[in-house]
Amino acid sequence: MSEPLILAAIVVAAASGIPGLFLPRTGRGGERLFVTLLTVAGVCAAAAAVLALARGASDELVAPWPVPGGRLVVRVDAIAAVFLLQIALLAVLGAWYGLAYWPQREHPRDGRKLRAFHGAVTSGMLLLVVAQNAVLFLGGWEIMAAAAFILISVEDEQPGAREVGYLYLLSTRASTLCLFAMFALLGAVSGTLDFGGWPRALASPARDAIFVLALCGFGLKAGIMPLHVWLPGAHATTPSHISALMSGALIKTGIYGLVRLTSMCEAPPVWWGYTLIGLGVVSGVFGVAFAIAQHDLKRLLAYHSVENIGIICLGLGVALLGRAAGRPALVALGIGGALLHVWNHGVFKALLFLGAGSVLHATGTRELDRLGGLLRRMPATGLGFLVGAVAICGLPPLNGLISELLVFLGLFGAAEIGRGAWLAGSLAAPALAFIGALALACFAKVFGTVFLGEPRSDEVSRAHEAPAMMLAPMVVLAAVCFAVGLGAPLIAVPLDAAARAWAGAELPGLAAVAPLASVSVLGAGLLALLLAVSAWLRARARAETAAAGTWDCGYAAPSARMQYTASSFGGGLVGLLAWALRPEAHQARLERVFPGPASFHSHVPDMVLDRGIVPAFSLAGRLLARLRPLHQGSVHVYLVYIVGALLALLVWS
Numbered sequence: 001m002s003e004p005l006i007l008a009a010i011v012v013a014a015a016s017g018i019p020g021l022f023l024p025r026t027g028r029g030g031e032r033l034f035v036t037l038l039t040v041a042g043v044c045a046a047a048a049a050v051l052a053l054a055r056g057a058s059d060e061l062v063a064p065w066p067v068p069g070g071r072l073v074v075r076v077d078a079i080a081a082v083f084l085l086q087i088a089l090l091a092v093l094g095a096w097y098g099l100a101y102w103p104q105r106e107h108p109r110d111g112r113k114l115r116a117f118h119g120a121v122t123s124g125m126l127l128l129v130v131a132q133n134a135v136l137f138l139g140g141w142e143i144m145a146a147a148a149f150i151l152i153s154v155e156d157e158q159p160g161a162r163e164v165g166y167l168y169l170l171s172t173r174a175s176t177l178c179l180f181a182m183f184a185l186l187g188a189v190s191g192t193l194d195f196g197g198w199p200r201a202l203a204s205p206a207r208d209a210i211f212v213l214a215l216c217g218f219g220l221k222a223g224i225m226p227l228h229v230w231l232p233g234a235h236a237t238t239p240s241h242i243s244a245l246m247s248g249a250l251i252k253t254g255i256y257g258l259v260r261l262t263s264m265c266e267a268p269p270v271w272w273g274y275t276l277i278g279l280g281v282v283s284g285v286f287g288v289a290f291a292i293a294q295h296d297l298k299r300l301l302a303y304h305s306v307e308n309i310g311i312i313c314l315g316l317g318v319a320l321l322g323r324a325a326g327r328p329a330l331v332a333l334g335i336g337g338a339l340l341h342v343w344n345h346g347v348f349k350a351l352l353f354l355g356a357g358s359v360l361h362a363t364g365t366r367e368l369d370r371l372g373g374l375l376r377r378m379p380a381t382g383l384g385f386l387v388g389a390v391a392i393c394g395l396p397p398l399n400g401l402i403s404e405l406l407v408f409l410g411l412f413g414a415a416e417i418g419r420g421a422w423l424a425g426s427l428a429a430p431a432l433a434f435i436g437a438l439a440l441a442c443f444a445k446v447f448g449t450v451f452l453g454e455p456r457s458d459e460v461s462r463a464h465e466a467p468a469m470m471l472a473p474m475v476v477l478a479a480v481c482f483a484v485g486l487g488a489p490l491i492a493v494p495l496d497a498a499a500r501a502w503a504g505a506e507l508p509g510l511a512a513v514a515p516l517a518s519v520s521v522l523g524a525g526l527l528a529l530l531l532a533v534s535a536w537l538r539a540r541a542r543a544e545t546a547a548a549g550t551w552d553c554g555y556a557a558p559s560a561r562m563q564y565t566a567s568s569f570g571g572g573l574v575g576l577l578a579w580a581l582r583p584e585a586h587q588a589r590l591e592r593v594f595p596g597p598a599s600f601h602s603h604v605p606d607m608v609l610d611r612g613i614v615p616a617f618s619l620a621g622r623l624l625a626r627l628r629p630l631h632q633g634s635v636h637v638y639l640v641y642i643v644g645a646l647l648a649l650l651v652w653s
Helices: 002-015 029-055 078-101 111-130 134-152 159-190 207-222 231-237 240-250 252-263 270-292 297-325 328-363 379-392 399-414 421-451 468-486 488-503 516-543 566-576 609-625 635-652
Strands: 060-063 072-075 584-587 600-603
Touching: 002 029, 002 060, 002 072, 002 078, 002 111, 029 078, 029 111, 029 488, 072 111, 072 134, 078 111, 078 240, 078 252, 078 328, 078 468, 078 488, 111 134, 111 240, 111 252, 134 159, 134 240, 159 207, 159 231, 207 252, 207 270, 231 240, 231 297, 240 252, 240 297, 240 328, 252 297, 252 328, 252 488, 270 297, 270 421, 270 566, 297 328, 297 399, 297 421, 328 379, 328 399, 328 468, 328 488, 379 399, 379 421, 379 468, 399 421, 399 468, 399 516, 421 566, 468 488, 468 516, 488 516
Parallel strands: none
Antiparallel strands: 060 072, 584 600
16 A cells, blocks of 8 residues: 555655646746645655554565666665655645745746756655665656756856756766666676665675765765765755755665665675764764854754764664674664664754744845844744754754664664774764764854844844744644654654664664663653743743843943854864864954954865865866867867877787
């Protein structure tokens, strides 16, 4: 029953934006029809996922498909169900959010295009998650990649949007080439392009090459550092509800590829686990470090996606170590923590991006140092953003704590294995704690700068609360954050099914190897205490009969310029991490006795893109420019070049 539902969801999602292309640009009929159809597709996909998790086993649906090497084979198992639920939820909520955030009447040029490719990218993700054939998988992958390129560069009249769109296109082409090579190698060794025949290929000597190609191809899509170069710019310039879908679901297709491939290897080498743990530490630490140094709200959130992809890699690495060492409990903790963090990150990061979109919608700016004082003007948005910030920091009683706890316990268990695994576990566990501490500092900066204090610009002082259509998806996501955090023992049941599907064997339940019930009870108690204290403080405030201003040290006219800026708040941590971040400051020199107005600006270039790839391409361009004299435009000269090359080859041979 799951497979027909998911096929219906794929078809309806792909078609959801097409009718609007033929309707008037200024009408609302196209966008309402799009939201209705995408909601139907999301309900079908979610129903298919729930059925798969409920029954445990899954059947394949096979249909004829006259494509060389390809077969139309789909299957919804517990692993696919975890990703399907996330894709369906975020795609539907983003569509409803877009009714108010990106209405057709305000975007007549690109509104229809955005909705059409919103549906296309959703259908591509749904297809690749359930595909059981390499050609079918690549079909879904390419639909997703091409649609995402259009969505990233939807405002292509802006040079910045075109630039990040082309960077994404180059990255996704490189990713696809790696996957072509990986699938070709799998097909050559196993003799089939169906997933079912690949376990024997992953038991052959070619498995290490297959894993490296998978890590490059899927890692580029997931944004594992140092393969993250496209991600910060793309998330920063894309419309916010699309950023939520991309960060919450699209980059997780890379994680899905790694999870699916590693599930087929019954005896993975230990170095696979070490590699993923090492990349997880690098992505987590440097992702959050670069986030602290950002001045753009959405770019900051994008770097936190790199950080959380690192945490997921830590969990998957632990699962591989446990499988290699024959430790079922370690496997359960690792893969359970990784899959739950896939879900958790999608929920709270989508909530944060939608909150950032509400701020941008109300103020017209993403610059942290121009914001401030929005909590009084946008209380619902501020509260929703606060829930997402607490969740992403891994604090109780929200969902981020549960998945990070599982990964922590897995790392502690890995440290007890011996044979070198103790080093990975004992180093990665403190790194994960360090990541959490930096995330807490970063979001203290963000929330304080954006929502507390006084407005730093006139636009912000005139800000207004977001419409109800934008707030409703945020309420749903915030409720999911609480539900997972407080209902962890219930969430463990579908996670156990997904962990068994990955391991291909019985595993101990997460409730047996992790204190999920105790954590949920403590979280509920903490929430009750916070609500009680809040109610007492509000009652006490209402009982006060006299009001007095806050003591201001005798200064009668405080202003927004006296507040900490985002740069000054994070300056200490950026200074401590300057050896890696290498911040650049631009300050006007004060050369006169009575100087005039001065300016100061600082930024932190990306260490891979801005300090590595761009200089390398610039150098290559300068070197290749010296070959321009060879281009004479004469056929006779080119014939001489050809003859000379042939003679050189003959002499060489």
